[in-house]
Amino acid sequence: MSGLFSALSSFWAWIGYAFDPLCGPVGLFRIFASDTIVACGDAGWGDEIAFGVKVTISLALVTLPVGLVLGFFIALALQSRDKALRTAAGIYTTIFRGLPELLTLFIVYYGLQMAIQSMLAYMGVEERIEINAFFAGMIALSVVFSSYCSEVLLSAFRAIPKGQYEAGDALGFHRGRTMLLIILPQLIRIALPGLGNLWMSLLKDTALVSVIGLSDILRQTGVAAKVSKEAFFFYLLACCLFLVLAMLSSIGIGFIDRWTKRSEVRR
Template identity: 35%
Template structure:
């Protein structure tokens, strides 16, 4: 078969399958980023808390999930999670091995890793907010909820966006490791296509190219978001 036929969208082509796998990669990364945002926010609150045990717990979390290899975390969540679910199932009378959904557990594992990096991004963004603005808001009696909505959160988003863009790229690459669970994301599908056709160079190049396309589009999206947020702040500053 020719290269065009192999990469086509016909019955024998892999084009549609690869695009579907790329969409699965994006879905995993988006889900992981959302999970990481929730976890990162909680860890940021813990690390900036006045309670010492919360700060220690936050430091332990970020140290562990940034220090342990990502693949080991995925193995632990997938195989350890399956073992745990199987044990619980046996308590309730189930038999045999019970596997966990690869998409769910893979997104959770990458999300936990992403949360450790996002926590540091959010913490740095919070510390970058002018203390004078917060003190002025308190001085005029602004409620804490309004201060969060009008002053803290908008500036945290502004300062955190570049870092979140980097975390997105990290999660996009980490999603390739979920292939060890059998999920048909881009790397796994590229491996299957290469093994089925013996065109290893072709399909790994195509897979890498699709990752590069997703990366370039992601960069454009984040650059646009940063520019728009920057214009909004400049406009609001000029009005004030």
């Protein structure tokens, strides 16, 4: 079994290298900056910055589905007939939309460690626990993203006529199937512009995790700037990398938007 995991790890590492847009076989740094300060290998900072790009993208991509799922259920709770559910969901969104993202990150990163250690101490286990920075960043960004996402989805829910639910009932669908086949496709189409903006904000907010030691774009370029004394160059490079990610995201969101509207075009 350990041999299988080792083989999978090696294969994944090779995939990461082969498709690395910066330091891969046909990476930009490797082709155009081999004799500069961002060269790949021991000669420059290319590998470190490429790793930071992977961490930033991975964190955003992992946070997105978690935040979407949480936001969806919170939006359902906000329009529930149960007053307790509406109140709890309202408190959740008020807290995490009101707190600065950086403060939420600190609370999750340090507070979660304290809570786990207190539980272990209560159970008689004296051991220091340190929360993984990537996991803490994902949790913090997910709760913030979900609080804003729930409001976008709630507005989308309210924009769908109640007759759509009645149509599902008339067809003999149970509520789950009505939600999946009738409501959800319309919900995605209506909420997509707002969710696209939230994705852009999430992509920028990943830079906050650098303060808890996660090696994202901002941290890697910051370390390179301090060591090389080329602060302007490396921070300008960080700006360019985030702008490239934003442009690629805009292209992807535009493609999804056209795909969701294909039925309207056929009409």
